[in-house]
Amino acid sequence: xxxxxxxxxxxxxxxxWPWHHAKWTALSASLLMGGDRRMEAENYLxxxxxxxxxxxxxxxxxxxxxxxxxxxxxxxxxxxxxxxEFGTPFLAATQVFDLRPVPRKFLSLDRTNNAxxxxxxxxxxxxxxxxxxxxxTLASKPHEGILISHDLLxxxxxxxxxxxxxxxxxxxxxxxxxxxxAQYGHIIKHLEVSHLNALPMPVLRDELLxxxxxxxxxxxxxxxxxxxLLIEAESRFEAAIGTPDTRDIGEAGFSIRASGMxxxxxxxEGFFHNPAVRAIRAHFTARKLKTTALAAGxxxxxxxxxxxxxxxxxxVPLLDSSDLFEINPDISxxxxxxxxxxxxxxRVKAGWLMVSRSGQIYxxxxxxxxxxxxxxxxxxxxxxxxxxxxxxxxxxxGYLFVAMTHPTLGRPLVKAQIYGSSxxxxxxxxxxxxxxxxxxxNIEGTIADLAERGAALLAKADxxxxxxxxxAEAIIDRFMAGDxxxxxxxx
Numbered sequence: 001x002x003x004x005x006x007x008x009x010x011x012x013x014x015x016x017w018p019w020h021h022a023k024w025t026a027l028s029a030s031l032l033m034g035g036d037r038r039m040e041a042e043n044y045l046x047x048x049x050x051x052x053x054x055x056x057x058x059x060x061x062x063x064x065x066x067x068x069x070x071x072x073x074x075x076x077x078x079x080x081x082x083x084x085e086f087g088t089p090f091l092a093a094t095q096v097f098d099l100r101p102v103p104r105k106f107l108s109l110d111r112t113n114n115a116x117x118x119x120x121x122x123x124x125x126x127x128x129x130x131x132x133x134x135x136x137t138l139a140s141k142p143h144e145g146i147l148i149s150h151d152l153l154x155x156x157x158x159x160x161x162x163x164x165x166x167x168x169x170x171x172x173x174x175x176x177x178x179x180x181x182a183q184y185g186h187i188i189k190h191l192e193v194s195h196l197n198a199l200p201m202p203v204l205r206d207e208l209l210x211x212x213x214x215x216x217x218x219x220x221x222x223x224x225x226x227x228x229l230l231i232e233a234e235s236r237f238e239a240a241i242g243t244p245d246t247r248d249i250g251e252a253g254f255s256i257r258a259s260g261m262x263x264x265x266x267x268x269e270g271f272f273h274n275p276a277v278r279a280i281r282a283h284f285t286a287r288k289l290k291t292t293a294l295a296a297g298x299x300x301x302x303x304x305x306x307x308x309x310x311x312x313x314x315x316v317p318l319l320d321s322s323d324l325f326e327i328n329p330d331i332s333x334x335x336x337x338x339x340x341x342x343x344x345x346x347r348v349k350a351g352w353l354m355v356s357r358s359g360q361i362y363x364x365x366x367x368x369x370x371x372x373x374x375x376x377x378x379x380x381x382x383x384x385x386x387x388x389x390x391x392x393x394x395x396x397x398g399y400l401f402v403a404m405t406h407p408t409l410g411r412p413l414v415k416a417q418i419y420g421s422s423x424x425x426x427x428x429x430x431x432x433x434x435x436x437x438x439x440x441x442n443i444e445g446t447i448a449d450l451a452e453r454g455a456a457l458l459a460k461a462d463x464x465x466x467x468x469x470x471x472a473e474a475i476i477d478r479f480m481a482g483d484x485x486x487x488x489x490x491x
Contacts, residue, residue, distance in 0.1 A: 048181030051174045054480040055200040061487035066197030074150045075114045079107035093151040097326045118147045125155040129191040134179030136170040141224045164212030172472035203488045219461045226457040233402045233450035244283035277416045295432035298393030304382045305341025312336040317378040321356040324369045328462040346379040353387035357426040366414040368404045372459035398448030
């Protein structure tokens with residue numbers, strides 16, 4: 001349509017269309033033939049290339065990152081996939097950024113090449129080098145004992161005191177721009193070890209290095225503690241309820257009475273009639289545990305109207321489903337503000353629950369997150385169901401979160417409500433009717449405390465991570481401008 005519009009426009013208007021004017025620049029042959037001998041025009045026209053030239057133009061106060069850090073990459077993975085009971089869990093590059101990584105593949109450790117180098121330790125810096133390149137994160141407790149993809153570069157400081165600054169530098173927007181400008185490939189972009197080694201990096205004074213190290217350690221500690229709190233909440237929930245007997249339930253198939261299929265909403269999906277789900281409900285009955293429908297428990301459940309996503313440079317950040325379940329998501333889309341058919345203008349408030357309602361059952365569909373201070377002020381996708389406690393709520397959001405997300409006692413009940421073939425969905429009406437098991441008030445309160453403290457720590461980590469990225473951005477800006485108070489300048 002754009003092409004037809006262009007060709008049908010008057011001649012003068014056609015000539016003024018921006019894509020008639022190619023971006024170009026002149027380069028010396030020495031630049032093209034030196035270093036990596038890059039010939040792609042986009043590498044030299046990207047903003048990151050200009051940033052790199054500006055930094056390298058400074059005569060002092062910087063060095064190549066390869067002199068301050070060891071950057072390496074495991075060999076390309078050649079692993080044999082096996083069943084869960086015989087394998088070691090494996091995470092792809094994108095899964096490393098999940099709030100709670102859930103391995104979907106298990107590899108034979110004996111037949112995985114270079115296996116020892118695929119494990120990471122908490123605090124190791126990881127950088128994506130395929131697809132969406134240049135995204136950095138810290139390995140934490142959930143990544144221990146798991147094989148990690150070769151699509152993540154490993155970055156380790158040459159000196160311990162450099163660890164915090166190294167991570168903040170990699171999180172800075174200028175560094176991300178330089179990494180993006182260095183990428184190569186047509187369909188799938190790639191980044192090499194040599195590209196990171198060549199990045200110009202300011203050499204900071206020791207007091208600044210210490211400050212960054214303390215802040216990055218705080219980020220790592222907060223995420224590790226949040227993980228421990230969530231596990232503790234789930235353990236207490238399971239201890240209070242017990243474990244249903246599902247030993248005879250397999251995946252080969254099962255049968256149900258026709259009356260069970262044609263009652264109520266006449267659901268025909270296998271997940272709805274899953275024997276494991278029936279076993280959980282039977283267990284609640286056998287233990288004489290009461291349940292309360294979610295809506296009857298004092299929660300409002302709704303879904304905003306679908307809204308248009310109009311890109312705007314001065315707009316508000318948009319969080320989609322995947323962003324809600326990632327560590328400090330890579331938010332790159334800003335949209336024009338509006339009411340979005342929602343009294344809250346598409347926003348959420350801390351303490352609300354957010355439920356993904358679309359996608360595959362083995363993926364994010366039915367996943368639940370607690371809104372925190374990191375989410376406030378941002379527009380949340382219209383594919384996210386909101387659950388907000390009223391003043392008369394019978395249970396706290398933290399307890400409801402654990403009751404809906406527990407891997408064996410909660411999430412199967414949510415997944416049972418999902419319907420659809422190509423793109424399964426979850427309806428508000430089914431979330432409202434979801435039966436939530438009730439425990440003693442003191443037990444529910446303890447579980448809620450643990451979950452809500454965990455959510456607060458995750459928000460703290462994300463916000464502090466953004467702060468150190470902003471600090472690194474300011475340092476790099478001052479350095480490029482020739483202002484040197486932050487760096488070590490040799491006499």
